[in-house]
Amino acid sequence: MKNALGLLSLLVIVAALAVVPLFGLRALVQDLFMVLCLLVLALNWNMLAGFAGLVSVGQQLFVGVGAYVMFAAAILWGLDPLTGGLIGGLVAMVLSVPVAFFVFRLNGAYFAIGTWAVADIARLSFSQWQALGGGTGTALPRGAARDMPGVQLLREVLGVSPAAAVDMLTYWLALGLVVAMLVASWIFLRSRMGLGLQAVRDNPVAARSVGVDPVRLKALVFLLTAFATGLCGALIFIQTGRISPDAAFSVIDWTAFVIFIVVIGGIGTLPGPIIGVLVFYGLQRLLSDYGTVYLIVLGVIGIVVMLFARRGLWGGFTQWTGVNLLPLEHAPPKRPDTGIRRNTRSVHGE
Amino acid sequence: MAILAVQGMSKSFGALKVTDDVSFELAPGEAMGIIGPNGAGKSTLFNLISGNLRPDSGRVVLDGRDVTYESAMQRCSSGIGRSFQIPQPFDHLSVYENLLVAARFGGSVSAAEAPGFCMDILERAGLAHLATHKAGALPLLNRKRLELARALATRPRVIMLDEIAGGLTDAECGELISTIRAIHAQGTAILWIEHVLHALNAVVSRLMVLNFGRMLMVGKPDEVMAAPAVREIYLGIEA
DSSP states (O other), X not given: OHHHHHHHHHHHHHHHHHHHHHHSOHHHHHHHHHHHHHHHHHHHHIIIIIISOOOOSOTHHHHHHHHHHHHHHHHTSOOOHHHHHHHHHHHHHHHHHHHHHHHXXXXXXXXXXXXXXXXXXXXXXXXXXXXXXXXXXXXXXXTTGGGSTTHHHHHHHHOOOHHHHHHHHHHHHHHHHHHHHHHHHHHHHHSHHHHHHHHHHHOHHHHHHTTOOHHHHHHHHHHHHHHHHHHHHHHHHHHHOEEOHXXXXXXXXXXXXXXXXXXXXXXXXXXXXXXXXXXHHHHHHHHGGGTHHHHHHHHHHHHXXXXXXXXXXXXXXXXXXXXXXXXXXXXXXOOOSTHHHHHHGGGGGO | OOSEEEEEEEEEETTEEEEEEEEEEEOTTOEEEEEOOTTSSHHHHHHHHHTSSOOSEEEEEETTEEOTTSOHHHHHHHTEEEOXXXXXXXXXXXXXXXXXXHHHTTTOOOTTTHHHHHHHHHHHTTOGGGTTSBGGGOOHHHHHHHHHHHXXXXXXXXXXXXXXXXXXXXXXXXXXXXXXXXXXXXTOEEEEEOSOHHHHHTTOSEEEEEETTEEEEEEOHHHHHHOHHHHHHHHOOOO
């Protein structure tokens, strides 16, 4: 019953978000677009750090690669940005294989530093790509975004300007990505592999001793989150329309903020990143006029939450109230009478 | 043929030889106890057999197949189950989920059968009423029970138990003995490290004594306990 209510409220929120572009101002749509993209990144980082125990500080690698490949597809190969974005996601996933080969030899803090170093190597390498503007970057050609499939249709049906139609399309794609991430994460985490993954996170030695292969599961999560992160990176820079190595591979924007969001909201829970991104957006709106103070406040809040509410706002909330949206637990079967017990005992005889 | 054969197993940590040329065989369905003073290399021997440690030399043969170069998870799937001396629960998972992981991975139990299978083991281990509790919140005694239950959920052909009777009351110890006897009666071979000798002797038909990593003696429990060398090193009685 509680679950059904929670699911229903999520559906209502998604539906409400979906109609915002039809009424809302473009500034609001653009703001919410960035919130949704940060949420996609946060859901991915939460899968890595919260469930697979892979505390990566280098996810900007996949944002940047997805975005740069999308730009290359649009500028050099003449493809439309959406197809380019898809290729960007795939390239990010392919790249994650050799990256995993190196960083999976490291553990804990060394793993974090390793991923950061790889991301910075990529940033420096992409700044050598002169065809895409080298260190200063470049812009999407005029009209490239407007040629995306769907933009023309939106203009005709809704009678909006090309730029507004691009904003709408990217917004809905971001919303779709959020929903897809949530559904896919939930299904994966409730599956056999998801259970094994959480066992590995809690105790890798014991997990091996009950037949779980930690490396295979972690590699799978690393691969899949690289794809989704790359896809999201491409989408962000379709909307932005401009790219530079420093923006695309920004550790602050695509990893530090994302870590803040996940930690504040509740690491290792599915609703956590949603709460975190709302808090982050609220603070940003509240404090954006104060410049540096804003970053200091973010840092202080992050430290306070880490010290006094280790499980984040959502973790604290569920502990306090017992309410849990999108629960990942496997409930044991009910056993009202002892007759059932005898019947299942035959399983041991195999 | 032996279900488990260990041949010439040796392992050193630096200059210290913790396992020194240990060889033995375990018949299918046999229960053997392992005793020895602290630091004799009992738990290390388990780690070598389960694949948590690599031996310097020697072989582990499971049911006629050499598994020396297989990983811990492969050996678990092949039928070697173990408990840890210091309990290693999956803290953030429930007691039931701790078993579910073991059953679905190491035990290859199907999704449909797993819930009933796990609850059955929990009931036998006296943990059914704690099924939904987080494993990290359990007190030591129940953690030890969980170690046994989780090892059983991997459906082992050989189960290795590492000091699970310590700290139990007489009544609890009696329950544990009947649980292990039931496991034994189903044809599972047992290797059991234990300091509580009366519990051990209620189940096993052979005893192995380890001292400084070497096998001092193997034989029937009463013969082993009567041997002067064993009495000297293990009970501290001068022969």
